[in-house]
Amino acid sequence: MSAGQHTLAMVGAGKMGEAILSGLLRAGWPPSRLIATARRPERRAQLAERYGVRVLSNAEAAAQADVLVIGVKPQDAATLLEDLGPRVPSGKLIISLCAGLPTSFFEKRLPESTPVVRVMSNTPALVDQAMSAISAGSHASAEHLTLTEELLRPLGETIQVPESQQDAVTALSGSGPAYFYYLVEAMTDAGILLGLPRQVAHDLIVQAALGAAVMLRESGEHPVTLREAVTSPGGTTISAIRELESHRVRAAVLDAIEAARDRARELAASVD
Structure with missing residues (x-):
C-alpha cells in the first residue's frame, strides 16, 4: 500500500505536526485520510477550520488511523502513552517526532512488537524544505522506514541514520x-x-x-x-x-x- 492510501493521525498537532499536515495536503492527500488531535478546544477548532481534516479524540484516532504520528512535547509523551498505549492495536506504525526520546521509550509503553520509527525534522517543513532524519526501532522493518520516507518526502529531504546518532541530528539539523x-x-x-x-x-x-x-x-x-x-x-x-x-x-x-x-x-x- 502506498503512503497516500494510508490514513494518518497527527497526535498532538503542534507546530511540527501542523507542518506535516499542511505539507501532505499540498502534496495532494485528501483531507479525509488525515486526522488531528489536540488538547485545547480552540486548537481543535482551528485545525478543523484551517485544513478541513477530522479532529478526533486520541482514542478515536488510534482506532481509525493506520499510522500514528506522535507530535507532543517530550515531557508530555509519558502521560499521553499512559492513555493511548492500551488503545493502540498491535502492529500499527508509530512515528515519533518527540525530540530526545528513544524508540525504546515508546516500545515499553505500547503493545509488544509495535513498530516505532523515530524522526527528527525541522521547521523548513513549512516551505517543503525540511531535512528529516529517520531511525528504526527494534520492531520497525525496512518497509516501515520506506513508508515513513514516503510520508515525509513532500516536506523536503529525508535521510536514514542509526538511532545512536539522533541526538547529534537534533542538535545539528533540528535546531x-x-x-x-x-x-x-x-x-x-x-x-x-x-x-x-x-x-x-x-x-x-x-x-x-x-x-x-x-x-x-x-x-x-x-x-x-x-x-x-x-x-x-x-x-x-x-x-x-x-x-x-x-x-x-x-x-x-x-x-x-x-x-x-x-x-x-x-x-x-x-x-x-
Whole structure:
C-alpha cells in the first residue's frame, strides 16, 4: 500500500505536526485520510477550520488511523502513552517526532512488537524544505522506514541514520535553522550599523544565504573551496574572516551544537 492510501493521525498537532499536515495536503492527500488531535478546544477548532481534516479524540484516532504520528512535547509523551498505549492495536506504525526520546521509550509503553520509527525534522517543513532524519526501532522493518520516507518526502529531504546518532541530528539539523536565523539577525544589525536601511540589509543577506546554500548543494564543492573562492589576498573577506577567528566563532559553534546535543540527552533522561 502506498503512503497516500494510508490514513494518518497527527497526535498532538503542534507546530511540527501542523507542518506535516499542511505539507501532505499540498502534496495532494485528501483531507479525509488525515486526522488531528489536540488538547485545547480552540486548537481543535482551528485545525478543523484551517485544513478541513477530522479532529478526533486520541482514542478515536488510534482506532481509525493506520499510522500514528506522535507530535507532543517530550515531557508530555509519558502521560499521553499512559492513555493511548492500551488503545493502540498491535502492529500499527508509530512515528515519533518527540525530540530526545528513544524508540525504546515508546516500545515499553505500547503493545509488544509495535513498530516505532523515530524522526527528527525541522521547521523548513513549512516551505517543503525540511531535512528529516529517520531511525528504526527494534520492531520497525525496512518497509516501515520506506513508508515513513514516503510520508515525509513532500516536506523536503529525508535521510536514514542509526538511532545512536539522533541526538547529534537534533542538535545539528533540528535546531539548525535557529542558528542561521541568529546569524541573519546579527548580519542585519551589522548592515544597519554600516548605514543600510533594515529592509535592504535583510534582503541582501537572505539572498546571499539562499545563493550560498544552492551553490553548496549543486556544486558539490567543499565549503572551504567555495569560501576560498571569495577570499582574495589582502581583501575585504579575509579581514572579516580574521575577526571571526579572533573571536573564536568556530569554537563557539562547536560548543553550541554540543550543548544542544547534551540538552537532548537530558530531556530523554528526565522522562525515561
